[in-house]
Amino acid sequence: SGPLTVGEFAKLLRKEASEVIRKLISLGIMATINQEIDVDTMSVIAEEFGVTVEYKEEVDESNFEEQEENDDPEALVERPPVVTIMGHVDHGKTTLLDKIRHTNVTAGEAGGITQHIGAYQVEINNKKITFLDTPGHAAFTTMRARGAKVTDITILVVAADDGVKPQTVEAINHAKAADVPIIVAVNKMDKPEANPDRVKQQLTEHGLVPEEWGGETIFVPVSAITGAGIDELLEMVLLVAEVQELKANPDKRARGVVIEAELDKGRGAVATVLVQNGTLKVGDGVVAGNYFGKIRAMVNDRGRRVKVAPPSTPVEILGLSDVPGAGDPFMVFEDEKKGRAIAERRMAKQKEEERGGNKRVTLDDLFKQI
Ligand code: GDP
Ligand code: MG
Numbered sequence: 001s002g003p004l005t006v007g008e009f010a011k012l013l014r015k016e017a018s019e020v021i022r023k024l025i026s027l028g029i030m031a032t033i034n035q036e037i038d039v040d041t042m043s044v045i046a047e048e049f050g051v052t053v054e055y056k057e058e059v060d061e062s063n064f065e066e067q068e069e070n071d072d073p074e075a076l077v078e079r080p081p082v083v084t085i086m087g088h089v090d091h092g093k094t095t096l097l098d099k100i101r102h103t104n105v106t107a108g109e110a111g112g113i114t115q116h117i118g119a120y121q122v123e124i125n126n127k128k129i130t131f132l133d134t135p136g137h138a139a140f141t142t143m144r145a146r147g148a149k150v151t152d153i154t155i156l157v158v159a160a161d162d163g164v165k166p167q168t169v170e171a172i173n174h175a176k177a178a179d180v181p182i183i184v185a186v187n188k189m190d191k192p193e194a195n196p197d198r199v200k201q202q203l204t205e206h207g208l209v210p211e212e213w214g215g216e217t218i219f220v221p222v223s224a225i226t227g228a229g230i231d232e233l234l235e236m237v238l239l240v241a242e243v244q245e246l247k248a249n250p251d252k253r254a255r256g257v258v259i260e261a262e263l264d265k266g267r268g269a270v271a272t273v274l275v276q277n278g279t280l281k282v283g284d285g286v287v288a289g290n291y292f293g294k295i296r297a298m299v300n301d302r303g304r305r306v307k308v309a310p311p312s313t314p315v316e317i318l319g320l321s322d323v324p325g326a327g328d329p330f331m332v333f334e335d336e337k338k339g340r341a342i343a344e345r346r347m348a349k350q351k352e353e354e355r356g357g358n359k360r361v362t363l364d365d366l367f368k369q370i
Contacts, residue, residue, distance in 0.1 A: 005035060006032065006035050007033040009045070027045075029041065075249045076247040077248065078247060079246050079310075079312040080241075080312040081129055081237060081241035082132060082150060082152045082312055083129055083237055084131075085133075085185075086156055086171035088164075089167060090162075091158060091159040091165075091168075095225065097131060099230060117299070117300075117301050120133070121314065129238065132151065149179075149180075150276070152241060152244060153240050153244075154174075154175040155185050155237070156208075158186055159187050160189055160195055160221070163195070163199055164203060172208065181244075184199075184218065186221045187224055188224070188225075189221045190226050200213065248276070248277045248312070253334060254275050254284065255275075255277055255331040256280075258288055259271075259273060261324050267318055269320040269324075271330075272317075273288065273315060273317055273330055274314050275309045275313050277311055279310045279311070280308065280317070281295070281307065282297060284332045285333050285335075286330055286333070288320055289329075289346070291322045293321050299316040301314055321343075
C-alpha cells in the first residue's frame with residue numbers, strides 16, 4: 001500500500017514511463033522510473049492523461065478481531081457487572097460514588113482509598129461490582145460512538161428535591177441508545193422537600209415506569225449523604241446483573257478499554273484500563289490505542305500492586321510508550337513484533353488522517369478504478 005513508483009504508476013495508466021516522467025518534469029518534478037510519487041502527484045498526473053483516480057479508504061489491517069481467540073463456552077465464568085452513574089449536575093453522582101466506595105471496602109483496606117484511578121470495585125454479598133467514574137461521561141460516549149459496549153448497567157441519579165432535568169433526559173437517551181438497563185436512584189431522600197413520587201411521575205413520561213406502577217424499572221430511594229438505601233441499590237445492581245448473565249473467559253489474552261490516561265512525571269504514561277475479557281498480567285505486551293508497551297507494573301483501585309487483573313477489573317498500567325486516549329481499545333499481543341507493528345500502523349494511519357483524508361491507495365485499488 002501507499003505510494004507507487006513512477007514505473008508502477010505508468011503501467012497502471014497504460015502509458016510509457018517516459019511519458020509520465022515528461023509530465024512530471026513539466027510540473028517541475030524531477031523523477032526517475034524507480035522513484036516513488038505520492039498520491040496527490042499521481043492524481044494530478046492521471047488527470048493530465050484524462051484519467052480520474054478515486055481513493056478508497058484502506059482496510060484497517062490492525063483490527064483486533066483478527067487475533068481475538070474464540071471463547072470456549074466451558075471456559076466462561078461469571079464476571080462482575082460494570083456500572084456507570086449518570087444524571088443531572090448536582091443531583092449527587094460524585095457523592096454517591098464516594099459513599100459507595102467508602103462504605104463497601106473491607107476493614108484494613110480503607111487506607112488505600114485515597115487512590116483515584118477513575119474506576120473501582122466494591123463487594124457486597126460476596127459479589128463484586130465495578131464502578132466507572134467517567135468524568136463528564138466522556139469515555140462513555142466515546143466508547144459508545146465506537147460501538148464498544150463497556151457499561152452493563154446505568155444508575156440514573158435523580159435528586160428527589162429537584163426532579164427530572166435536561167441532563168437526566170440526556171442520560172436516559174444515552175442508556176437507551178446503548179441498550180443498557182437503567183436503575184433509578186432517587187437521591188437526597190434525607191431532604192425535607194424530597195418528593196419521590198414526582199420523580200416517578202416525571203420519569204414515567206420518559207418511558208421509565210416503576211415496578212410498583214406496573215412497569216419494569218427499579219427505583220431505589222437513597223441518600224448519598226446518610227447512606228440510606230445504598231445497600232438495597234447495590235443488591236438491585238446484582239439482581240439486574242444476574243438476569244444479564246454476564247460472562248467472560250479469564251483464561252485468554254486480555255482485551256478491554258482505556259478509561260483514562262495521563263503522562264505522569266515520574267512513572268511515564270499511566271493508563272487506567274478496564275479488562276473486559278481475559279486476564280491481564282504484568283509482562284504482557286499490549287497495544288492501547290496507537291501505542292505498544294510491555295506492562296511493567298499494575299496498580300489496583302486500592303493503590304496496591306497486582307500481578308493479574310481478571311475480567312471486569314479496573315487497573316492502572318505502566319509501561320506504555322505514550323498516552324492513549326480515553327475510550328481507546330487495548331489488547332494483549334503474544335507476538336511482540338506484531339503488537340509493535342500494529343501500533344505503528346495505527347499511528348501512521350492517524351497521522352495520515354490528520355494530514356487530510358484517507359489518501360492511501362493500494363495497487364489493487366488503482367487497478368479496479370482505471
Ligand atoms: P454531581 O454533580 O451529580 O456529582 O453532584 P454532587 O455529588 O457533587 O452533589 C451536589 C451537591 O448535593 C453536593 O453539595 C452534595 O453534598 C449534595 N448531595 C448529594 N447527595 C445528597 C443527598 O443524598 N442528600 C443531601 N442532602 N445532599 C446531597
Ligand atoms: Mg460530580
